[in-house]
Amino acid sequence: MLEIRNYILEHRLVEKGDDILVGLSGGPDSVFLLYALDMFKESLGYSLHAVHVHHGIRGEEADRDMKFSEELCNNLEIPFKKVFVDAPKLAGEKGMSLEEAARILRYEAFETTRKEIEDKLTAVTGGQETENSRCLIAVAHHMDDQAETVLHNLVRGSGIRGLSGMEPKRGFIIRPLLSVKREYILSKLKDNGIPYVIDSTNLDTRYTRNHIRSEILPGLREINPEASSHIARTADILREADDFFGRLASMYVDKYAEIRNGEMTGQEGTEISLPVTELKTYPELVRQYVMIELIRRIGTPLKDWGAVHFRDMDKLIHGPGNAHLDLPYKMSADYRKKRLILRINQEIFSIKRRKNNDGASKSSDS
CATH class of the missing domain: 3.30.465.60 (Uridine Diphospho-n-acetylenolpyruvylglucosamine Reductase; domain 3)
Structure with a gap:
């Protein structure tokens, strides 16, 4: 757990007085993120909240996930909000995949909830924004997710920017778990007897990311057990290259x-x-x-x-x-x-x- 705390400090993901909103699905990754951030909140000086998004799919299983997430937050005494969205409707209206529609609506719900928390904080200070009126969104992407993202973008023909993967911090979104692998998360949950739920759609290999997760990455790990960490490290290098070329281009445009x-x-x-x-x-x-x-x-x-x-x-x-x-x-x-x-x-x-x-x-x- 110390590695995660050091990663947060190294990348300056949070500051004292921040409020952190965790996107909580009830799955192992987001549950682990919630417990980790709850463990560090006193020493790092932030407050913790959670939001669960019900996408209007998976029926009783989704209802179970929402109930589990709510009970978990009640047990940890973490403020909790549940949001209902209609992913099938958006997918039909926009002609997009159900997966993409759910992602869009999920992040919209995160941002709406984040602003609500900030508004309440500002109201407490009499309408004046202070260092204690910032709320960030914490999502549970980890090192294997990073590797999946890079591979997905690679086969889609992305350039340096796409191959640089996900950033530790972008705007109000932070990713505190990018330094750890999925197996680390699962082992910690098991060792500490922490329960979680499983989204059955994550096992459906018709989805590209699930196919990469369950078939492509395991094959690469047979070649090299550290495949995920090497891919993630390459993403870090490419992110530095992307930043360099971006600054070079900015100076050129400034001049000419x-x-x-x-x-x-x-x-x-x-x-x-x-x-x-x-x-x-x-x-x-x-x-x-x-x-x-x-x-x-x-x-x-x-x-x-x-x-x-x-x-x-x-x-x-x-x-x-x-x-x-x-x-x-x-x-x-x-x-x-x-x-x-x-x-x-x-x-x-x-x-x-x-x-x-x-x-x-x-x-x-x-």
């Missing part, structure tokens, strides 16, 4: 990019441009990070961007010029006068329509 809003260009939207003559001398990886930074600077979410979009932009700047490309979030890219120009448009502006409009403009000018 120009940002103009619609009022300056006489058109709708915002525009950012960058000379590419020098940029084209750098490796493709560096060019991609610069493009990511341009997208971030213009204020566009990166969620739906894939490798194909960056490859298309790279082809654009290596072409003859005077070329156009439509991109996600009503963005467009143009390559003119040796500059890459990204714009946010009010609507998608296809190259065919662009040519027609250019022709119409020339006719009206004449």
Whole structure:
């Protein structure tokens, strides 16, 4: 348990006076996380809460998990909240997998509960935010989960960012268990006689993560028993590389990019441009990070961007010029006068329509 406490301190996951909200499913990982954080709360000086999300699936089994989680928190005298969501409905409406819908709703419930706790803390201090009015969300991802994430992203074709796995802390979310393996968690629960429940869907290998967990990783451990720890360590190295390339790209954009809003260009939207003559001398990886930074600077979410979009932009700047490309979030890219120009448009502006409009403009000018 000392290893977990040291990991929390090393990565500065919590501060004295924080409130920590544990996402409690009732399974072994989240139960262990709850007990571990309950053990450290006095010495590290934080308060503990728990939330359980009922996803509207698995029927009586899900009801059992919710009841178990509530009783566990009552026994430990930890404030507990249960939240009901409808994952099948969201999956049907959005055309996504049930697993993804459940994940989205679960984290929405975590964030809503976190804000409620912060609001109560702020109310106690008379509406003034203090060092004691911050609430963090603790989730139970461990080293084997990290390895699963990296392998999953690897087969999906992710770049450095995807292969860097999960961060110890991102925003209000903390992961105190990334330094320990699943077998460590299970052995501690067994040694201390701590009960937990099992979600039967975690045994269904039709889900990609379950397949990796139950078949791929065990095979890798036959090759090397420390496979999970080596994969997790590689993720740490790649996270450092991702941070380095991100900072390099930020400095490059600071030096060379120009940002103009619609009022300056006489058109709708915002525009950012960058000379590419020098940029084209750098490796493709560096060019991609610069493009990511341009997208971030213009204020566009990166969620739906894939490798194909960056490859298309790279082809654009290596072409003859005077070329156009439509991109996600009503963005467009143009390559003119040796500059890459990204714009946010009010609507998608296809190259065919662009040519027609250019022709119409020339006719009206004449």
